[in-house]
Amino acid sequence: MLLEAASPSAVAFHAPHFGxxxxxxxxxxGGGSARSLEQLLKDWPLQRRCVHAKQYVxxxxxxRQALYLVHAGFFKTALVSDDGREKITGFRMRGDLLGLDxxxxxxxxxxxxxxxxxxxxxxxxxxxxERLPQFQERITAMLAGEIxxxxxxxxxxxxxxxxxxxxxxxxxxxxxLEGLGFxxxxxxxxxxxxELGNFLSLTLETVTRALSRLQARGLIxxxxxxxxxxxxxxxxxxxxxxxxxx
Amino acid sequence: MLLEAASPSAVAFHAPHFGxxxxxxxxxxGGGSARSLEQLLKDWPLQRRCVHAKQYVxxxxxxRQALYLVHAGFFKTALVSDDGREKITGFRMRGDLLGLDxxxxxxxxxxxxxxxxxxxxxxxxxxxxERLPQFQERITAMLAGEIxxxxxxxxxxxxxxxxxxxxxxxxxxxxxLEGLGFxxxxxxxxxxxxELGNFLSLTLETVTRALSRLQARGLIxxxxxxxxxxxxxxxxxxxxxxxxxx
DNA sequence: CGAGCTATTGAACGACTTCAATTGATGTGG
DNA sequence: CCACATCAATTGAAGTCGTTCAATAGCTCG
Numbered sequence: 001m002l003l004e005a006a007s008p009s010a011v012a013f014h015a016p017h018f019g020x021x022x023x024x025x026x027x028x029x030g031g032g033s034a035r036s037l038e039q040l041l042k043d044w045p046l047q048r049r050c051v052h053a054k055q056y057v058x059x060x061x062x063x064r065q066a067l068y069l070v071h072a073g074f075f076k077t078a079l080v081s082d083d084g085r086e087k088i089t090g091f092r093m094r095g096d097l098l099g100l101d102x103x104x105x106x107x108x109x110x111x112x113x114x115x116x117x118x119x120x121x122x123x124x125x126x127x128x129x130e131r132l133p134q135f136q137e138r139i140t141a142m143l144a145g146e147i148x149x150x151x152x153x154x155x156x157x158x159x160x161x162x163x164x165x166x167x168x169x170x171x172x173x174x175x176x177l178e179g180l181g182f183x184x185x186x187x188x189x190x191x192x193x194x195e196l197g198n199f200l201s202l203t204l205e206t207v208t209r210a211l212s213r214l215q216a217r218g219l220i221x222x223x224x225x226x227x228x229x230x231x232x233x234x235x236x237x238x239x240x241x242x243x244x245x246x
Numbered sequence: 247m248l249l250e251a252a253s254p255s256a257v258a259f260h261a262p263h264f265g266x267x268x269x270x271x272x273x274x275x276g277g278g279s280a281r282s283l284e285q286l287l288k289d290w291p292l293q294r295r296c297v298h299a300k301q302y303v304x305x306x307x308x309x310r311q312a313l314y315l316v317h318a319g320f321f322k323t324a325l326v327s328d329d330g331r332e333k334i335t336g337f338r339m340r341g342d343l344l345g346l347d348x349x350x351x352x353x354x355x356x357x358x359x360x361x362x363x364x365x366x367x368x369x370x371x372x373x374x375x376e377r378l379p380q381f382q383e384r385i386t387a388m389l390a391g392e393i394x395x396x397x398x399x400x401x402x403x404x405x406x407x408x409x410x411x412x413x414x415x416x417x418x419x420x421x422x423l424e425g426l427g428f429x430x431x432x433x434x435x436x437x438x439x440x441e442l443g444n445f446l447s448l449t450l451e452t453v454t455r456a457l458s459r460l461q462a463r464g465l466i467x468x469x470x471x472x473x474x475x476x477x478x479x480x481x482x483x484x485x486x487x488x489x490x491x492x
Numbered sequence: 493c494g495a496g497c498t499a500t501t502g503a504a505c506g507a508c509t510t511c512a513a514t515t516g517a518t519g520t521g522g
Numbered sequence: 523c524c525a526c527a528t529c530a531a532t533t534g535a536a537g538t539c540g541t542t543c544a545a546t547a548g549c550t551c552g
Contacts, residue, residue, distance in 0.1 A: 192498065192499090193499065193500095204498090204499080205499095205500080205501085208499060208500055208501080209500085209501080212501085224499075225498095225499095
């Protein structure tokens with residue numbers, strides 16, 4: 001259930017151009033601000049760790065060692081209840097932190113899994129907090145940003161229909177990618193339909209159908225995991241209005 | 247829509263006995279730890295602010311001034327999207343903080359509303375951070391705790407049925423109240439069915455029906471907003487098992 | 493090539509929502 | 523002070539959207 005097969009050799013991001021605007025629109029707020037953490041740490045001697053697809057960065061219950069800054073690749077964080085229910089709490093990319101939720105805990109409280117080949121920077125939290133005055137501030141901002149992000153998704157999942165949720169997800173992902181300097185109109189989903197559905201509290205079939213409907217409306221073009229956003233404005237409208245048939 | 251009538255004169259908590267165990271079980275983790283913040287600040291000269299039911303502590307968009315520690319009363323925090331969709335992100339009681347999500351922002355990002363008469367302590371964040379070394383640490387822990395709490399509710403809302411969600415809510419509330427020294431078996435809900443439904447992503451009718459079914463199963467006794475938990479163990483089992491008819 | 497995984501689509505079902513009516517509590521103005 | 527308006531809660535009946543079950547096709551990998 002946890003280990004889905006995925007294109008294992010695909011390398012994460014080839015960074016066409018950088019120094020892009022940190023314009024984070026859509027549902028998530030504060031995600032792009034993480035880029036500044038990277039700036040802050042760029043000449044700090046950090047332990048780097050490479051991971052490949054389907055590899056666990058850490059699992060819930062393991063002793064918490066480091067805080068990880070995603071430098072490349074695509075990850076998911078997931079909660080698993082003791083009775084087996086699973087919930088993906090977010091998809092993480094460059095600039096995001098893994099392990100934030102367990103900052104005050106002796107053990108990790110979620111699983112972090114690579115969906116792709118990637119690179120992580122291990123942050124020695126205690127050291128950095130003392131040496132770098134701005135570090136604590138940035139961590140606080142990241143924590144608060146995660147809360148806002150979660151609340152916005154709780155709002156979305158609680159008030160939007162299936163098509164709207166999928167539209168919201170695509171727009172959010174597009175905005176995040178754009179903030180990293182990638183195309184906002186051509187998305188490569190790194191997760192399965194099942195994982196996407198899990199995150200959006202939908203079944204994988206409903207995700208498929210929602211994508212098909214959005215495609216039928218001419219808002220997007222679906223080709224497996226590659227999504228092209230044809231009408232960003234209309235998609236944004238579709239995210240809001242329950243039934244908007246173009 | 248936002249302003250529901252409620253018993254306006256009811257005073258919040260009469261604190262039967264304190265110094266209770268901080269045993270925070272159920273869905274929420276880390277909620278009880280907030281009590282230690284109160285200990286930390288108990289002989290600090292703090293501005294106190296009293297509020298009455300239905301009064302806004304702050305609204306999204308207002309300039310962020312203070313961080314509020316709930317000392318008495320019952321509050322909700324809520325998000326409102328620009329197109330009118332509303333989502334209650336949590337119910338807050340003694341030891342909880344209001345405004346945490348906007349720590350790094352110039353304006354508040356959610357509404358905070360009193361559901362009851364209550365008292366708040368205004369925390370001068372910048373000052374306390376410098377003067378009290380443990381303060382920053384506690385704030386970080388509260389932030390991380392809120393993230394875990396949110397993720398656990400995302401898991402619950404995404405994987406549980408209506409009756410299970412209501413059961414989870416009651417158990418969570420009971421555990422939090424017990425952590426504050428109150429009875430874990432006799433709950434006085436301070437929110438309307440509509441607010442409870444909003445938080446649980448259900449309609450008010452579904453909440454009512456779920457309560458009725460749990461009562462019919464003999465797990466709880468419902469009398470308007472007063473709920474007695476008759477069979478905690480069975481309720482806990484009902485939270486897990488989809489259809490458990492005693 | 494066959495096993496396994498992912499994605500897509502159809503059909504039937506079911507859980508929750510929506511609409512509607514009733515009751516009781518609260519509050520207000522004539 | 524009571525008639526009337528408002529709001530909260532409950533329950534029933536009908537409707538809907540998403541789920542569940544099932545079948546098919548494409549793809550990767552051993």
